[in-house]
Amino acid sequence: xxxxxxxxxxxxxxEEETSATLVEAGAASSWLNENGFDHELMTxxxxxxxxxxxxxxxxxxxxxxxxxxxxxxxxxQGAYDxxxxxxxxxxxxxxxxxxxxxxxxxxxxxxxxxxxxxxLPSVYWIWxxxxxxxxxxxxxxxxxxxxxxxLKRLLMPEDWVGWPLRKDYISPDFYELQDAY
Amino acid sequence: MVMTPPSATDRASLAxxxxxxxxxxxxxxxxxxxxxxxxxxxxxxxxxxxxxxLFPLLYGTACCFIEFAALIGSxxxxxxxxxxxxxxxRQADLLITAGTVxxxxxxxxxxxxxxxxxxxxxxxMGACTITGGMFSTDSPSAVRGVDKLIPVDVYIPGCPPRPExxxxxxxxxxxxxxxxxxxxxxxxxxxxxxxxxxxxxxxxPPILTGQYLQTGNHDAPPKExxxxxxxxxxxxxxxxxxxxxxx
Numbered sequence: 001x002x003x004x005x006x007x008x009x010x011x012x013x014x015e016e017e018t019s020a021t022l023v024e025a026g027a028a029s030s031w032l033n034e035n036g037f038d039h040e041l042m043t044x045x046x047x048x049x050x051x052x053x054x055x056x057x058x059x060x061x062x063x064x065x066x067x068x069x070x071x072x073x074x075x076x077q078g079a080y081d082x083x084x085x086x087x088x089x090x091x092x093x094x095x096x097x098x099x100x101x102x103x104x105x106x107x108x109x110x111x112x113x114x115x116x117x118x119x120l121p122s123v124y125w126i127w128x129x130x131x132x133x134x135x136x137x138x139x140x141x142x143x144x145x146x147x148x149x150x151l152k153r154l155l156m157p158e159d160w161v162g163w164p165l166r167k168d169y170i171s172p173d174f175y176e177l178q179d180a181y
Numbered sequence: 182m183v184m185t186p187p188s189a190t191d192r193a194s195l196a197x198x199x200x201x202x203x204x205x206x207x208x209x210x211x212x213x214x215x216x217x218x219x220x221x222x223x224x225x226x227x228x229x230x231x232x233x234x235l236f237p238l239l240y241g242t243a244c245c246f247i248e249f250a251a252l253i254g255s256x257x258x259x260x261x262x263x264x265x266x267x268x269x270x271r272q273a274d275l276l277i278t279a280g281t282v283x284x285x286x287x288x289x290x291x292x293x294x295x296x297x298x299x300x301x302x303x304x305x306m307g308a309c310t311i312t313g314g315m316f317s318t319d320s321p322s323a324v325r326g327v328d329k330l331i332p333v334d335v336y337i338p339g340c341p342p343r344p345e346x347x348x349x350x351x352x353x354x355x356x357x358x359x360x361x362x363x364x365x366x367x368x369x370x371x372x373x374x375x376x377x378x379x380x381x382x383x384x385x386p387p388i389l390t391g392q393y394l395q396t397g398n399h400d401a402p403p404k405e406x407x408x409x410x411x412x413x414x415x416x417x418x419x420x421x422x423x424x425x426x427x428x
Contacts, residue, residue, distance in 0.1 A: 060406060060409035060410055061409060061410070064410045121405075121406055121409060122406070124402075125402040125406055125407075125410070126410070146403075146405070146406075147402055147403045147405065147406040149396070149398035149399045150393065150396070150398060150399075152388045153388065155285075156285070156321075156322065157284060157285045158385055158387060158388040158389075159383065159384075159385035164321040164322070169321070171319070171321045172321075174284070175329065176284060176287060176324045176325065176329050176330070177284070177320075177321070177322075177323075177324070177325060178325060179312075179313075179317065179325055180311070180312040180313060180317070180325040180326035180328075180329070
């Protein structure tokens, strides 16, 4: 373990991609492991910030624990489509905001959801910033955030059918949306 | 007799109230008239009044309005064309569609246009309102050209167009207004200058009810979530916070 830890920071990213097991557990992930919160490690993102993958049923306990650990600020919540036929992903960028914080500790949490029934609990009750962000993720990807106080479409018209940012979305053939010549 | 001024003799020889038929001096009344009266047609006068006070609706939905706002400001100063931005469509007779129009904005735009009094003019400003612009490839919501919704008089290309381009469009629109005639008004009633078709949409009750924080949903989490969190947030923080110092 000590060997991998000393090697990890100077390892090139290409080597990291070849074997996911070499990903070094960051501070937040180690703390979660010590306290028995089950999660999966993912490759660090391009800024070197640790990314963890969480099962939807464990999102609320782990988020509560992370909030208590000090991640008091939900910098960004969003979603993306992993590809045609693949999972939908709801992600959370967490930050430890403190007085005179210069390099605040960061963490990315990702939840992979089946596109047939994408449901996961809302983190609104932990970070209030998730309110409109989860509404937008619902609006664009149809991810249902259970327990959200006001889960309605945010950007699209209220009677819109479909989830526009999914990869398999087909635009309706409205006259207004047809090409202008 | 020669030495006496004509006016004196006239006045002396005329009976009170009588006017000289052909006075030798320049006629004072018609001279004054020719310097102070303009002869024109009612059409020209009416058009001149209208084109000198085109009141645009203060309408902007995207980055084009930044350029439009620059035009309102002192550097480009479109008040010199008699353009005063109006906040109400009832007082406006020019609509400059500055910015992308989406499917959600489309009904509002058509409604604004219909609320404007006749005669009214539309300038489509920028690529988005002409063809959809950069959103025309795969946007699920951008209307591909505002002329699918309302009739357009002048198109300004650009992304966004410079304020000078808007001035150019306004000058072109002024030329159009200047050539209009009241006699043609009966023949230029608006027909269907744009394609229209009913969408057969289902009516949905509005989701924005004005009751956002008042719905009571924001007070406490649902029971299932509360159980998943284990305990209220404050107690969790109190319990787990000391461990943060250890690690």
